[in-house]
Each structure stands twice: as C-alpha cells, then as structure tokens.
Amino acid sequence: MELEINFLSAVLIFTSLLVVGISTFLSIKLNEATRWIALTMFFASVWSLFYGLELASKTLEDMLFWIKLEYLGISFTPAVWIIFTLRYTGFRDWNSKWVILLTFCIPVITYLLVLTNDFHHLHYAKTWLEDSGPFPFLGIEIGPWYLIHTIYSYLAFAIGTLILWKRFQFSDPLFKTQTQLIIAAGLFPLFFNLMYQLEIIKPYEGIDLTPFAFLFTYLLLGFAILQYNLFSIKPIAHTKIMENITRGVIVFNSKNKIIEYNPASKKFCANPSKIKMGAHVSEIFEENQKILALLESFEKQTITTEYQKSGEIFNIKIESIPILDRKSILGGTILIFDDITQEMKINQQLREQADDLRQLNDLKDKFFSIISHDLKGPVFGVKELIGMTENGMISKEEFIEMLPEVSRNMEQVSILLENLLAWASSQIRGEYVEPQEFQVLPLLENQKKLLGRIAEENKIKIEIDSAEDLRIIADRNMMDLVIRNLVSNAVKFSDPGGIIKISANSGKDQTVRIEIRDFGAGISQENLIKLRDGISFTTRGLHNESGTGLGLILVRDYLKKNKGHLEVESEEGSGTAFTVVLPSA
Known part of the structure; x- marks a missing residue:
C-alpha cells in the first residue's frame, strides 16, 4: 500500500491525531454526561484521519479500504451527538433500549452496507478513481441508502441542536455560552456538508470539506475545554442538585x-x-x-x-x-x-399550650386558695359549733336552730369537694371516659332531686321539659357533674320565688341540646366574654353563696372529652341560659 502525502491529507492526518489525543484526554477528565462530547470529537477525528489517508492513496483499492475504516466515524458521529445532547440536558431515559435502538439502528446498518457494498451497491452505486485534480481521489455515484444515511445524519444533528436550545435558551450566561459553543460545533461542519451534497462547495468536483470543518471546530472546542475549564460546572450535576x-x-x-x-x-x-x-x-x-x-x-x-x-x-x-x-x-x-405552614401550626400550638399552662398555674393557685378558705372555713365552723355545744356554750335548742344553715353550708362544701376531687383527678392522671348510651330524662330528674331541697329553701321552682325517649352517648358520671354544676349555678343566681327551666330537645347533626335557663341576675358583659374564652372567675350568689369558678371549668372540660360543647346566652338582670350540646344515640 503506497501513500503519497499531499497538503490536504497532511492537514487532516495531523489535526485528526491532535483531536484524537485531546478527545481521549477529555473522555478521562470529564464526567459521564459531558464525556459524550469528547466521544463525538473522537468519531469525527476518526472520519478525518482515514479521509486524510484516503486522499493520500493512489489506487482505487486502497481508497476503498480506507473508506471502510472512515465510515466508523461517518456512521456513528451523528448517533453519539444525539446521546451527548440527551445526557448533557439531563434526559433520564437516555439509555433505555428504545432510545439506543432508534439512535444506533441506522448507523449500524450503514456501516454493514459499506463493508458489503460490492455485493449490493446500495450505498455506493458506483466508484472510480478520479484524477482530474492535483492528486487522485475517489469518485462516487450515490446509492439509495446513502440518501437515507444523509437524511438521518441531518435529522440527528438538528434534533440534538433543538434539544440543547430548548433546554438552555433561558439559562444563565455560563450555560448559554457553553450551549452556543456546542451548537456551533455541530452546525458549522453540517453547513459544509450541505454545501458538498448540493455541489455548491466541492473542490475539484469531489473533495469533501466536512472533515476539515469538524476538525477545525472540535479543535477549538477542545482547547476551550482545556484552557478555560469550560465544563467545570456541569449542567447535569447542576440539574441533579436542583432536583434534590x-x-x-x-x-x-x-x-x-x-x-x-x-x-x-x-x-x-x-x-x-x-x-x-x-x-x-x-x-x-x-x-x-x-x-x-x-x-x-x-x-x-x-x-x-x-x-x-x-x-x-x-x-x-x-x-x-x-x-x-x-x-x-x-x-x-x-x-x-x-x-412554614407546619412550623406556624406548631408555634401556634406552643402559644396555646403556654396559655393553657399559665391558666393551669392560675387554677392551681385558686385550688390552694379554695382549700385554705372556701373549704377550710365551713368545716372549721362546724367543728367550732360542735365544740361549743359540747362545752355548753350553745344550748341544744340553739344548735337545732342553726342546723338548717349548717346543712346549706355542707351542701355547698359537698359540691365544692366533688368538683375539687374531679378536677384533681383529671389534672394528675387524666380522666378516663366511659361513653355509654342512656336516657336524658332520668339524668335531669336525678339532679333535680339532689338539688331540690336547696331550691325549695329559696322558694325556687325547677321545671323539666324533656321527651322520655331522648337518649345521648356520654360518660354518665361526668354528665351528672355537668348538670349538677349548671343547675346549682342557676339556683345560686335566681331570686326567691323564681323559676329554673330545664329542657331537652333534638338538635342538628344528630345532637341533643339540654338547656338550663334561669331568670335571675344574669352575667355581666365582661364576665360573659371571660366565660366564652374559658377564663375562670368568681361571683357570690344572690343568697350569699360563695363561688370558685371551678365548676364551669370542669363543665367545659367534661363536655369536650365527650365530644360536646357548652353554649351560653345571658343578659344582665334578665337571666342566663346554658345549653349543653352532646351527640345523640
């Protein structure tokens, strides 16, 4: 095999070897995504190297030998370009079997047809030795598959360019500069190839300048990558960071x-x-x-x-x-x-818990105040009364006269003690709720019976209006305490000869509404606001009964635990209506 190096072949051989060296180095240096641009450079330089050897050959047989090696670059450069653009822009399924199959199908067929062209002439219909120029070169008459491969190559470069442009048209200047340089490296050689195919730029009626254009652009691109560290910030890595x-x-x-x-x-x-x-x-x-x-x-x-x-x-x-x-x-x-939605919810919960804790501390102080004053006073009073009777300071007749007053005080102490024990139980170990289904009427009648004597002593009448079949689902013991506290309050703030009306009716959304209404002193606007906000306060009854505010706190707490709530309406001087709302059975 005899070679005669001319100027064009020398340029191609030298620059292609240079690009091969640069692309090999870059394929090791760059990451997996941008390594494909180095592979594109490598296959283009393979095309150029063997085209240079083809131009240095003297015989048709030698030229056809080199062209079979040359087509390793010609066939696969467009395919590698497509894979590069997909990887560079972060396309996740670039290595799926369908993408690989569609991308490399035509290049593989092209290369096989070039190797076996003597048997079918589908790629080159005819080849001959052209000696009309300063040196001999290969003359060709294209076959049908040559056109197919040419169309595929143009489409591959066009699609790859479009992928790059769509991904980075609005990107920051760094990525835009990289993209423009890469697009230029793809389009510049394509322009010369188009001029060659249309026979507009075709020196000596047969020289293809496409390999020269590839080498020129990829040589500049390679030096740009080496000198300016062009791909130091890699779009694929940038994309992965942004995604995560x-x-x-x-x-x-x-x-x-x-x-x-x-x-x-x-x-x-x-x-x-x-x-x-x-x-x-x-x-x-x-x-x-x-x-x-x-x-x-x-x-x-x-x-x-x-x-x-x-x-x-x-x-x-x-x-x-x-x-x-x-x-x-x-x-x-x-x-x-x-x-920060969750963060704000947590902060709100913390603020609410802080408020609850502050109220609990206030309640604790009140608890000890109740023990030291409201509970201690009546008990010590009874103790002193009994002692004075035993010592003869009070006669038997005087003691009997005092018993009704002592009894009233003990009733208040009993209710107070029950509330204290219930509150202490719920605060120390929590309250265990045992919901059950039961009738409302017996509940109301039982509490009327328990508080009836105190009401009668103050000439207050308690009326109940409730259907017999009305049923609720709640903890029976808790509801006893709830109704007892509300009726007791109504008695405390009713005028002598007054009426307390207790009614129970079916409400909306499968609920039962139990209303306890008095026509006594009512609640001031200031205390009504405190009551609706769950703030504890104390007021003495119309018959000078002491109050602690603990009862209404327990009422609200117990209703909440039984999936119910308390409503209140009041007008000072006209009376108050407390409404207990609970799930119906």
Missing part, C-alpha cells in the same frame, strides 16, 4: 423571566403549570404584590406570605437574593421558597 433541593428555587433574569427552577418550586404556586422556562413573574404571581416587589429590590430580603391551593391555605417564607454584577447592576434575582 427540597425548598423551591426560581431564578429570574433582569427582565423578570424564569431562567432556572427546580421541581419543588411548583408546589409553591397555586397553578404549577405556569412555572416554566421564559415565563414572566407577573404571570405566575400576578395576585401577590409582595413577591413582585421582591424582584425590584437590590437587597437581600425575607418575607412571609400565604397562598391557596386546592382549597387549603399554605404559609410560605420567601428569601430573595439579588444577582448583581461588578457595577452593582441588577442582573436577576433568586427566590427561595420554604413551606
């Missing part, structure tokens, strides 16, 4: 258009489909002036706002980071979104 950040990140350029965002950012928008490359901020957050104002600021800011999505309100914290150049000119803004 749990907080939402949106990057806007100086025109307030999106140039980058991560998947997590979509959950911070009421309409996620609006977040896309090139979208203007006013299209995405048109109703949120706080966010729009962030993009006009030259300073780092943090705001909290809320948005509604699927009927649910979310609280978000947004941090804005302005992107300033060396002259402090605003080049864009990074918005970082953080969902």
Whole structure:
C-alpha cells in the first residue's frame, strides 16, 4: 500500500491525531454526561484521519479500504451527538433500549452496507478513481441508502441542536455560552456538508470539506475545554442538585423571566403549570404584590406570605437574593421558597399550650386558695359549733336552730369537694371516659332531686321539659357533674320565688341540646366574654353563696372529652341560659 502525502491529507492526518489525543484526554477528565462530547470529537477525528489517508492513496483499492475504516466515524458521529445532547440536558431515559435502538439502528446498518457494498451497491452505486485534480481521489455515484444515511445524519444533528436550545435558551450566561459553543460545533461542519451534497462547495468536483470543518471546530472546542475549564460546572450535576433541593428555587433574569427552577418550586404556586422556562413573574404571581416587589429590590430580603391551593391555605417564607454584577447592576434575582405552614401550626400550638399552662398555674393557685378558705372555713365552723355545744356554750335548742344553715353550708362544701376531687383527678392522671348510651330524662330528674331541697329553701321552682325517649352517648358520671354544676349555678343566681327551666330537645347533626335557663341576675358583659374564652372567675350568689369558678371549668372540660360543647346566652338582670350540646344515640 503506497501513500503519497499531499497538503490536504497532511492537514487532516495531523489535526485528526491532535483531536484524537485531546478527545481521549477529555473522555478521562470529564464526567459521564459531558464525556459524550469528547466521544463525538473522537468519531469525527476518526472520519478525518482515514479521509486524510484516503486522499493520500493512489489506487482505487486502497481508497476503498480506507473508506471502510472512515465510515466508523461517518456512521456513528451523528448517533453519539444525539446521546451527548440527551445526557448533557439531563434526559433520564437516555439509555433505555428504545432510545439506543432508534439512535444506533441506522448507523449500524450503514456501516454493514459499506463493508458489503460490492455485493449490493446500495450505498455506493458506483466508484472510480478520479484524477482530474492535483492528486487522485475517489469518485462516487450515490446509492439509495446513502440518501437515507444523509437524511438521518441531518435529522440527528438538528434534533440534538433543538434539544440543547430548548433546554438552555433561558439559562444563565455560563450555560448559554457553553450551549452556543456546542451548537456551533455541530452546525458549522453540517453547513459544509450541505454545501458538498448540493455541489455548491466541492473542490475539484469531489473533495469533501466536512472533515476539515469538524476538525477545525472540535479543535477549538477542545482547547476551550482545556484552557478555560469550560465544563467545570456541569449542567447535569447542576440539574441533579436542583432536583434534590427540597425548598423551591426560581431564578429570574433582569427582565423578570424564569431562567432556572427546580421541581419543588411548583408546589409553591397555586397553578404549577405556569412555572416554566421564559415565563414572566407577573404571570405566575400576578395576585401577590409582595413577591413582585421582591424582584425590584437590590437587597437581600425575607418575607412571609400565604397562598391557596386546592382549597387549603399554605404559609410560605420567601428569601430573595439579588444577582448583581461588578457595577452593582441588577442582573436577576433568586427566590427561595420554604413551606412554614407546619412550623406556624406548631408555634401556634406552643402559644396555646403556654396559655393553657399559665391558666393551669392560675387554677392551681385558686385550688390552694379554695382549700385554705372556701373549704377550710365551713368545716372549721362546724367543728367550732360542735365544740361549743359540747362545752355548753350553745344550748341544744340553739344548735337545732342553726342546723338548717349548717346543712346549706355542707351542701355547698359537698359540691365544692366533688368538683375539687374531679378536677384533681383529671389534672394528675387524666380522666378516663366511659361513653355509654342512656336516657336524658332520668339524668335531669336525678339532679333535680339532689338539688331540690336547696331550691325549695329559696322558694325556687325547677321545671323539666324533656321527651322520655331522648337518649345521648356520654360518660354518665361526668354528665351528672355537668348538670349538677349548671343547675346549682342557676339556683345560686335566681331570686326567691323564681323559676329554673330545664329542657331537652333534638338538635342538628344528630345532637341533643339540654338547656338550663334561669331568670335571675344574669352575667355581666365582661364576665360573659371571660366565660366564652374559658377564663375562670368568681361571683357570690344572690343568697350569699360563695363561688370558685371551678365548676364551669370542669363543665367545659367534661363536655369536650365527650365530644360536646357548652353554649351560653345571658343578659344582665334578665337571666342566663346554658345549653349543653352532646351527640345523640
């Protein structure tokens, strides 16, 4: 095999060997995604190397031998270019069997047809030795498969270029520069090949300048990668980082258009489909002036706002980071979104728990005050009375006269003691609720019987209006204490000769409403607000009965534990109505 090196073949052989060396080095240095650009350079240099040897050959047989090796580069360069663009832009299924099959099917067939062209002439219909130029070169007449492979090559480079452009058209300047350089490296040789196919630029009616164009662009690209560390920030790595950040990140350029965002950012928008490359901020957050104002600021800011999505309100914290150049000119803004809905709920719960704890402490102080005063006073009074009777200081007749008053005091002490024990039980070890189904009427009649004597002594009449078949589901012992406290309060604040009306009726949403209404002193507006807010207060009854405020606290607590609640209506001087609402059976 005799070779005669000419100027064109020398240029091709030398530069292709240089590009082979650069591409081999880059394939080791670069990461997996950008390594494919080095492989594209390698296959293009294989094409150029053997085309240079083809131009240095003197016989047709030698030229056909080199062209079979040359087609390793010609066939597979477009396929490797497609894989590079898919990997570089982060396409996840780049290595699926269908992508690989569709990408490499035609290159493999092309290479096999070139190897066996003498038997079918599908790729080259005819070949001959052309000696009309300064040196001999291969003359060809194209076959049908040559056209198929040419169309495939153009489509491959066009699709790859489109993939790159769509992914990085709104990206930051670094990625945009890289992308423009890569696109130029793909389109520049394609232009010369098109001119060759159309016979517009075809020196000596047969020289193909495409390999020269490939070598020129890839030589520049290789030096750019080596000299300026062009791919030090790799889009695929950048994309992976953005995908794995749990907080939402949106990057806007100086025109307030999106140039980058991560998947997590979509959950911070009421309409996620609006977040896309090139979208203007006013299209995405048109109703949120706080966010729009962030993009006009030259300073780092943090705001909290809320948005509604699927009927649910979310609280978000947004941090804005302005992107300033060396002259402090605003080049864009990074918005970082953080969902603080749960955090705000927890903070609210902590505040509520702090309030509850403060009220509990106040209640504890009141508890000891009750023990030292309201409970101790009557008990010590009875003790002194008994002692004075034993010592003869009080006669038997005087003692008997005092018994009704002592009895009334003991009734109050009994109710107070029961409330204290119930409250202590619920605070120390919690209250175990035993819900059961029972009739309302016996519950009301039993409490009327227990408090009837106190009511009669004050000439107060208790009336009950309830259907016999009305039933509720609740803890019976707790409901006894609830009704007893409310009826006792009604007695305390009713005028002599007054009426207390107790009624029970079916309510809405499968509930039973038990109303205890008196027509006595009523509750002041100030105390009514405290009562509705669950704040404890004390008031002496119309018959000088002492009060602790503990009873209503227990009433609310027990109703809550039985899935019920307390309603209150009152007008000072006209009376009060307490309504117990409980689930019906």
